[in-house]
Amino acid sequence: MSIASPQFLVIALFITSAAIAQPKAGVMMKQPVLGYRSAKVLTVGALQFKDLNKNGKLDKYEDWRLSNEERATDLLSKMSLEEKVGFMLISTTRLKNEGGQQASENKLQVTSDFNEEDVVATNNIFTRKPLPVPIMNVAGTTKGVTQFHLRHFIFRANVSARITAEWANKLQALCESDGLGIPAIVASNPRNHITQDASIGLSVGATTFSTWPGELGLSAMRDLKLVREFADIARQEWKAVGLRKGYMYMADLSTEPRWQRIEGTFGENAEWVAQMMTEVVLGFQGPKLNASSVALTTKHFPGGGAGEGGQDPHFDWGKYETFPGKMFENNLIPFRAAIKAGTSSIMPYYSIPKDLEYEKIAYAYNKRILQDLLRGKLGFKGVINSDTGPIEMMPWGAENLSVIERYKRTLEAGVNLYSGTADPAKLLETVKSGMVDTKLVDESVRRLLLEKFELGLFENAYVDAEAAEKIAGNAKFQERANVALRKSIVLLRNESKTLPLKAKTKVYFETYFPKRGSANPHNVYAAKNNNHNVEFVSTPEEADLVVLWITPGAKSLFESDGSPLYLSLSRNNVDVSYVNKLTEKKPTVLAINYTNPWVINEIYNDGNKANIKGVIATFGTSRDALLDILTGKFKPSGKMPFTTPRTEEAVKNQKEDVPGNLEAPGYSLFKYNEGLSY
Structure with a gap:
């Protein structure tokens, strides 16, 4: 909002230049756009300022002509010790009915940012509704601002741009x-x-x-x-x-x-x-x-x-x-x-x-x-x-x-x-x-x-x-993001120039993502009408080529229990027997989504890689982006951001502070900065 809403009365107070803090030479004098709700406006000549402390005069911290250092020094001198201490805290703030945070009707799922008082106060105003509504958390945020003097907040909610903006405006007001x-x-x-x-x-x-x-x-x-x-x-x-x-x-x-x-x-x-x-x-x-x-x-x-x-x-x-x-x-x-x-x-x-x-x-x-x-x-x-x-x-x-x-x-x-x-x-x-x-x-x-x-x-x-x-998320912005999604993909192996896929190739394309709450980690892409000039089939037996895109189901950080961490696929919820049986059926391109430098020797090693014609690394991208790489609509250009170890034994023996590309010979399967193109 650039000016006060009509419902708010704007009072221009004319005060003499003698009462105004004088700006230093060289400080910009251009009138900035002021946004306000309850503050009155002080008018000095042709310039306007916000009377934030409502004392009817222009204080140095309200004078945008002064340096930031002068303004901060002045405001600091006006703050009580309680205001200063509250100013040094930053805490999570919530929307009422914030999606994904409720464990039951009136029980908020506690996160690491909440102390007990926050949780109790917030619970008192939570009710179930389909969408969050942009109102202030009366028991939480209002108390934080007016009694605890908080002015720093962490916004965790995942809601629409409009709801976020309306909430932010209410907080600022x-x-x-x-x-x-x-x-x-x-x-x-x-x-x-x-x-x-x-x-x-x-x-x-x-x-x-x-x-x-x-x-x-x-x-x-x-x-x-x-x-x-x-x-x-x-x-x-x-x-x-x-x-x-x-x-x-x-x-x-x-x-x-x-x-x-x-x-x-x-x-x-x-x-x-x-x-x-x-x-x-x-x-x-x-x-x-x-x-x-x-x-x-x-x-x-x-x-x-x-x-x-x-x-x-x-x-x-x-x-x-x-x-x-x-x-x-x-x-x-x-x-x-x-x-x-x-x-x-x-x-x-x-x-x-x-x-x-x-x-x-x-x-x-x-x-x-x-x-x-x-x-x-x-x-x-x-x-x-x-x-x-x-x-x-x-x-x-x-x-x-x-x-x-x-x-x-x-x-x-x-x-x-x-x-x-x-x-x-x-x-x-x-x-x-x-x-x-x-x-x-x-x-x-x-x-x-x-x-x-x-x-x-x-x-x-x-x-x-x-x-x-x-x-937020407009088509022009997403168009540039789509380029990035494609440029992020790394082609690591391309035996016999299997890729890009030739026109009319029959492709069995399966994404394999074992995740919590899903009984079936397999999803087969079977689009009949597509713009990739290949034919997608519903079984490996029908295919000329299998494309298997694996996202290992690693533990979330906050699921940790202190037990040893492993990088092999079988330790990260991948059924390697299933994968190996699938890749034995037809020539295969493996795509692996790397959130860590996975050890893939259980499905790709000297004994079983003959039928694997290509290996691709992804790091959070879309199916369409991967298909564009596979079919040559977009030439791969990505390079590995890290080294992947060859075995779990290599992981066990590496040094925690040493980059993979500097580890001992024999450590790496795919090297840092490795990547092919067509």
Whole structure:
């Protein structure tokens, strides 16, 4: 929304220039578009300003002619300690009747972002309806804004662009009406990718936005220009609905092949991942954070891809990150690139560093990691945003400290924004106790305010819900995404030039995706009318060629139980006996969807690969895109973003911090950067 709605009275207050804070020379004087609901407007000459604190005069923080630093300093001086502490929390917020979150009539499925009070308060207003409705969560979000002084929120809901935009506007109107009128910033996990593990906290999965390959697929394209275009398109969609911050992207390296978060990385090669990070940061943020930007949170510093045994530090059994190959510095290369590109925030992981000279405590507590390394050596000046729950849930290395002592340690280490709770009571108690210097709070709030000023939220935090519907997922955007879906596919083997398929070939095309809740993982494509110039048949016996597209049914991250992780197909819900019997019947092209570097020797090895004429790697793409590659409508150009191990024994013997392409000879089946074309 660019101007106040007609139902709101606009009062122009004329005040003398002597009462106005004077802008510095060189600061732009062009009138920005103001968006407001309850704030009155101050008119000074031909210029307009929002009276956010409703005192009838123009304060420095309301004066868009001043520098962001001056405005932040002024606003900071006006905030109470309670407001400052609430400002340092970011928590999940919900829509009433939010789909997919209810376990029963009045029981909300608890996620890691909710403390007990949040759940109880939210449950009181939940009822079953077919679709979420864009109203504020009276018992939760309103209390958070008006009593807890929250101004940072994580939006998890997967709803239409209009509902998201209307909800965001209601949130901003609530914030505008309260106290100093400080706007909210709404963050989200990725929303533009085909992903297998769309768990809360990882990725939202398929949405109304344009649909692109998974992060590994973007990397496999080897097309930095298209990566930048992706980020710019996604930026437009996010901004249109009021999402102004991304909890993304992962600069972590996929050096430990068993890690369950590899799907969200850009692969194993640090130098290439650095180039990818540069493009996504510049595409979402621009050369400098501005009113058109979506701010990014680069994670998980200083790299989370070397977990011991592939386990993840969300869990006690995965709390150690290990560096047997002495390649810790390699992890920092993508973060250096993100910092140089201007990433707004950086998120440390929960891990305890092992085999290093750093203190054996989680990175959010580790002053040498955050202050000496991140701030000092790498020169990062933005916001340090904790991952969800390092105080109450994953305080590795600080288990014996009280909650107040944990807040003290993390504040002194350098955390500016805490994710995982909506209740500021314990943080406030920590600050009031005198255990920490209040300058740490002021410095954190100053950084957070600067981000909001740079994003232009104080001038206009509102969006046009009708326009959002037209922008999100529009045909022009999806046309570019469709190119990416095809460019992300990697051709690894093509015996006897079996591909592209010749015209009139009879093809049995089966997708094999074992997943929870599905009794039958097999789906046979039997389109009678298609534009691929081949004939699809319903049985292998009728076919000239079998195409089998396998998506291993790996455990979701949050299904982990501490047992060893494996990469062989049989350990990931693939019936290898079924696959081998099928591939014995006819010449076969295998397509494997890689969320991890799967070990496929049970279905493709020296003993049984004679009948397998082609191998294709996908990383989150569409059936039509794969068919275009198979039939030659689109020539394959993708390259592997990581190395795949030859055997489980090779996986067991590899070093967690060493990229696959640097492992011992004999490790790899498919090598990093490998890929064929026609």
